Amino acid sequence: MEQFGVIGLAVMGKNLALNIHSRGYSVAGFSIDKPEVDALAKYQDDKLKPTYTWEEFVNSLEKPRKILIMIKAGKPVDMTLDKLKDLLEPGDIVIDGGNSNFHDTQRRFEELGKYGIHFIGMGVSGGEEGALHGPALMPGGDKEAFEKVRPILEAIAAKTEDGRPCVSYIGPESSGHYVKMVHNGIEYAIMQEVSEVYDLLRTVSGKSNEEMSEIFGKWYQGDLHAYLIEITSKVLQQKDDLTSDYVIDHILNVASYKGTGNWMLEDGVALGAPISVIAEAVIGRFMSKQTTREGSAPKFDGQAPADLVENLEKALNLAQAVAYAQGFQQLTMAAEAYKWELRYQSIAQNWEAGCIIRSNMLQDIEKAYDENGKLQVLFQAPYFKSLMEKNLPALRAVVKLAADAGIPTPTLSASLNYLESIFNPNLPANMIQGQRDYFGAHTYYRNDREGVFHTEWYEEK
Numbered sequence: 001m002e003q004f005g006v007i008g009l010a011v012m013g014k015n016l017a018l019n020i021h022s023r024g025y026s027v028a029g030f031s032i033d034k035p036e037v038d039a040l041a042k043y044q045d046d047k048l049k050p051t052y053t054w055e056e057f058v059n060s061l062e063k064p065r066k067i068l069i070m071i072k073a074g075k076p077v078d079m080t081l082d083k084l085k086d087l088l089e090p091g092d093i094v095i096d097g098g099n100s101n102f103h104d105t106q107r108r109f110e111e112l113g114k115y116g117i118h119f120i121g122m123g124v125s126g127g128e129e130g131a132l133h134g135p136a137l138m139p140g141g142d143k144e145a146f147e148k149v150r151p152i153l154e155a156i157a158a159k160t161e162d163g164r165p166c167v168s169y170i171g172p173e174s175s176g177h178y179v180k181m182v183h184n185g186i187e188y189a190i191m192q193e194v195s196e197v198y199d200l201l202r203t204v205s206g207k208s209n210e211e212m213s214e215i216f217g218k219w220y221q222g223d224l225h226a227y228l229i230e231i232t233s234k235v236l237q238q239k240d241d242l243t244s245d246y247v248i249d250h251i252l253n254v255a256s257y258k259g260t261g262n263w264m265l266e267d268g269v270a271l272g273a274p275i276s277v278i279a280e281a282v283i284g285r286f287m288s289k290q291t292t293r294e295g296s297a298p299k300f301d302g303q304a305p306a307d308l309v310e311n312l313e314k315a316l317n318l319a320q321a322v323a324y325a326q327g328f329q330q331l332t333m334a335a336e337a338y339k340w341e342l343r344y345q346s347i348a349q350n351w352e353a354g355c356i357i358r359s360n361m362l363q364d365i366e367k368a369y370d371e372n373g374k375l376q377v378l379f380q381a382p383y384f385k386s387l388m389e390k391n392l393p394a395l396r397a398v399v400k401l402a403a404d405a406g407i408p409t410p411t412l413s414a415s416l417n418y419l420e421s422i423f424n425p426n427l428p429a430n431m432i433q434g435q436r437d438y439f440g441a442h443t444y445y446r447n448d449r450e451g452v453f454h455t456e457w458y459e460e461k
């Protein structure tokens with residue numbers, strides 16, 4: 001009997017199955033796609049069992065069964081669970097490791113509970129490499145069931161610099177998939193920030209791809225030690241297969257998406273979370289499709305400022321912190337709204353290795369929440385307060401330069417606006433309230449006395 005089962009043997013499922021197998025567990029694999037199962041069969045390993053029917057798969061597993069579903073999110077997961085619930089027994093454990101919408105996970109958690117089947121919605125990040133060698137895992141749902149699969153998950157997960165596994169119980173219900181959704185929102189934000197910095201480097205300073213690759217490579221060795229910075233350097237130096245040029249210069253500038261960042265924005269709006277940078281990153285992808293391309297690309301005729309590269313590094317470092325800050329701010333608001341007890345320092349730890357948004361800065365975030373788990377805003381923590389004081393002039397200079405040059409910087413500008421607003425006691429929302437009360441008698445609160453007020457702004461005609 002096999003100790004663990006994986007359904008879906010495409011990029012992620014196959015590599016996770018191999019990862020689990022490499023830690024000494026026996027694994028049964030199944031997919032509705034026969035060639036995927038054939039690919040597993042090619043390993044000819046006693047502890048890696050290919051199965052070709054639902055029944056063969058389920059019956060090959062020791063009880064209570066532990067099954068990871070790693071397939072396309074949405075309807076396919078419902079169809080798979082529908083099939084499984086007739087074949088499984090109370091006490092069996094099903095983990096959905098795909099990028100499922102947390103609303104779906106909530107519904108599935110409740111539905112499977114009726115059959116006595118334990119359900120875990122688990123965010124997985126790290127792509128193909130991570131799945132094989134160590135992903136970041138974000139399991140949420142049934143705590144008791146989590147404890148039963150914990151040894152396997154800890155064995156396959158990435159490890160932090162000091163050897164701790166990048167997996168911990170996130171919280172009840174759909175909180176695991178919620179945290180993965182927020183991970184992806186942060187991912188969208190940092191990717192857009194990096195692309196804006198790339199745009200400034202190429203347009204203002206006229207740097208070549210090789211030079212830019214070197215700059216990002218150098219940043220990666222310093223404060224910006226982050227996976228997305230590392231791969232940016234690699235993307236910039238990659239030669240094309242079809243021409244003698246760099247491939248980056250032939251990639252169509254239209255950004256695709258599967259929607260996890262959009263979901264974060266949807267829930268952020270529902271909660272009233274000020275996640276402006278993530279919103280701009282999502283909209284940046286829309287804009288890349290919707291721009292009419294009728295204008296001409298911005299050109300910079302002047303002399304690039306001598307401190308441009310240094311300022312861009314500082315600006316990007318601070319903007320990256322804002323992306324994380326907004327993600328954690330939405331998590332704190334979601335925890336309150338959905339009554340989840342989230343441990344932010346563990347979430348930061350989960351993201352320190354294996355996942356797409358991994359960076360050294362997450363160690364500072366872990367420390368910040370370790371010292372004060374009730375931070376409303378990450379920049380209240382001493383480390384981030386001082387980072388803000390140190391790097392804000394550079395971010396301001398970069399946004400000003402971009403505005404003067406006509407180069408759009410939606411996320412860098414939104415980062416600056418967030419930082420200018422988040423501690424500001426004098427935002428002009430009093431004017432909005434005055435206008436609302438004027439046209440709609442919506443009433444307002446006062447800053448000098450309790451109660452709800454309305455002004456008769458004009459005489460009725």
Ligand SMILES: NC(=O)C1=CN([C@@H]2O[C@H](COP(=O)(O)OP(=O)(O)OC[C@H]3O[C@@H](n4cnc5c(N)ncnc54)[C@H](OP(=O)(O)O)[C@@H]3O)[C@@H](O)[C@H]2O)C=CC1
Pocket residue numbers: 008009010011012013031032033036070071072073075076077079080097098099100124125126127128
């Ligand atoms: N790729 C990545 O970097 C990451 C992906 N993820 C998530 O992991 C999951 C798997 O991703 P990935 O490996 O890239 O593959 P895909 O998202 O492309 O999903 C492919 C798998 O889903 C199966 N599938 C599709 N429809 C059904 C169905 N109706 N019933 C049963 N199985 C079905 C496919 O079988 P068939 O070939 O027959 O269609 C195949 O095995 C997704 O939710 C994805 O969002 C998470 C982190 C990173």
Ligand SMILES: O=C(CO)[C@H](O)[C@H](O)COP(=O)(O)O
Pocket residue numbers: 099124125126127184187256257258259260261356
């Ligand atoms: O979850 C992931 C990484 O963390 C997947 O790669 C996801 O597909 C990325 O999102 P999108 O396709 O919308 O860019």
